[in-house]
Amino acid sequence: MDRVVKFGGSSLANGSQYEKVVDIILANKERRVVVVSAPGKRNESDEKVTDLLIEYAHESLLDQNTKKIQKRLIERYQEIADYFHVDALDFKDILYRIVHLSDQFNGESQYRLSYFKGHGEKLNALLMTLVLKKLGHNARFVSPEELGLIVAGNPDSAAVTDQAYTNLSKYEYAEDEILVVPGFYGVTNNGQISTFARGGSDITGSILARGFGIKLYENFTDVSSVYSVNPHIVSNPIPIAEMTYREMRELSYAGFSVFNDEAIIPAIQGQVAINVKNTNCPSDRGTLIVPEQNVHEKRPVTGITNSEHFSAIYIHRYLLNQEVGLTLKLLQIFYDFGLSYEHMPSGIDDLTIIFDNRQLNEEKITAIIAAIQESLQPDEMRWIEDYAIIMMVGEGMFDQQSTVAEALDALRDNGIPVNMINQGASQISAMLGTNKVDGKRAVATIYYHFFEENVHD
Incomplete structure (x- = not known):
């Protein structure tokens, strides 16, 4: 049985974190659909790649010199590529895309910022594909455009369409290949990149699981479980081993930040079990989010x-x-x-x-x-x-x-x-x-x- 597996920005922030992700992917042959976020912060004083891309979008729009911001972006991806000894010739495509990001945008002005932001994930998916190939594995980059992941709505709060699920249900891939898909965005009917709301890569993973008919979605983050209460309020709180879709959605809405509340909806529609796990401790059980009828322990308060x-x-x-x-x-x-x-x-x-x-x-x-x-x-x-x-x-x-x-x-x-x-x-x-x-x-x-x-x- 295939699995969709998604990795957040902190899991992909640098070469050593990337290596953990690669090991997780290769540890189970069922992990054949991989969704990646843009590289996150390497430390508290660092910047997320998405924030750098937003800065790049503003500077280029004002016709300012963008060489410094381009250099910072290239260094983030180059650091990871060098860690895995990716050939310079192979990396050249990513370098070119960063330098010419502004030149290649030819869409409507309201989609310009989404176009820049979405490239954090797109470039990282291209890089992950290069890394897996370098290690001798049959990996293939697949863009939302190729998948037909059609969205509607505002450029920065996209909503998946029924057409997207129809397209995904018809998409085929070989039994021995790993698909690497950028999270966070879909495309409109006229080809404009449109990003999901916060935690958008969570949403992409959930959409792909439903669309491909895959019943297990592993969401790797930087915690080993969803906890019954914020660990900053109560130290060593009880981890939640199993919870329902409804419980997770209510808690996400009210402030739990481990999993996006909007990402629950495609999972509910496809009856996809979600396993929230820790990239740094992948053997930990994590938290399983399932339909109401599948939960056995029912504490008064979860x-x-x-x-x-x-x-x-x-x-x-x-x-x-x-x-x-x-x-x-x-x-x-x-x-x-x-x-x-x-x-x-x-x-x-x-x-x-x-x-x-x-x-x-x-x-x-x-x-x-x-x-x-x-x-x-x-x-x-x-x-x-x-x-x-x-x-x-x-x-x-x-x-x-x-x-x-x-x-x-x-x-x-x-x-x-x-x-x-x-x-x-x-x-x-x-x-x-x-x-x-x-x-x-x-x-x-x-x-x-x-x-x-x-x-x-």
Whole structure:
């Protein structure tokens, strides 16, 4: 049975990391579809290749001298090529592509930055193919263009199309070859490179697994598991051996950064099992993400996370719940300002709307508040900056109705106030609002309550 295997930027940052990746690929003959990210940071003070390409795009657009940025990009790929003694003649194509990246762009202006960014992965896939061939293996570079990975939507937030899956289902490759595919981007119907959102290579791997009908997708990163809580909040937390698609999607949305929440969707559609593993410890079991019916252990809580990039509008007016069309008025205001909201818990006379504040600025906030004041004329309205969201997720919550009450009791006993409670319709998640200063302590408190018998601290 074939596997799709994807490697993140930290796994491909330099020659020694590259060698680990090559060893992982060759350790199992089923790893025949390889998705690569652009080289990431080699150390904390380093830059990602994607960031260098963004800089290159801006400099070339302004007709500035781009030789320095070209040199830095070439050095990143050259370092890896030299580590494996790739012939200079073979590497020449990558060198040429970097130097002439700006010259060769002939698309629409809104796709220019995506074109540059997507080349981080494209150049790395070309290099990985050269390395595998140098080591005597039958590797073949395959671009999203060749695969027919057709996408639509905005240039920097592409969405896969049904046509892409039709094309992938018809694509054939030999039994003895390794396909090397750049992650992060697809192509529009007229051939423009369009990148996926953050963590886009995760999305590519998931799309390929579904499209090729492959049932196991190994996603290699720099951690050995998805953990039940952020290790920066609780040291040595319990690793999650197995979790459901729904749990991973809820946790990714709420702040877990190990796996992209959008990448879960193609896996769900194709019933593809995802194994999150560690490039530096490939023998570790990792975390398996599977359909709900395949999970055997159902703790009340599988994972807990928090996010501090939220703000809220609190509205109070007597008989608010009796006003017909109130929600419609609010939604129209949000639409007019191009604003999406996250949650809208309400009571008889009160309503709180929670936003991801990364889409806001002071000017926009002032204008939104003025529009709501004019439309709804509330008795009281406050903008709340001091907001942290705690998310508890677990399939076991469906069967154990006391889970939220237990968490609230634990927070109360530790003097942590809760100003919002919202349980998801799926009943496998609950959201609690606290002050930012209490966010991390709230996460740790809930963790110790539900996992204390296994805590290693």
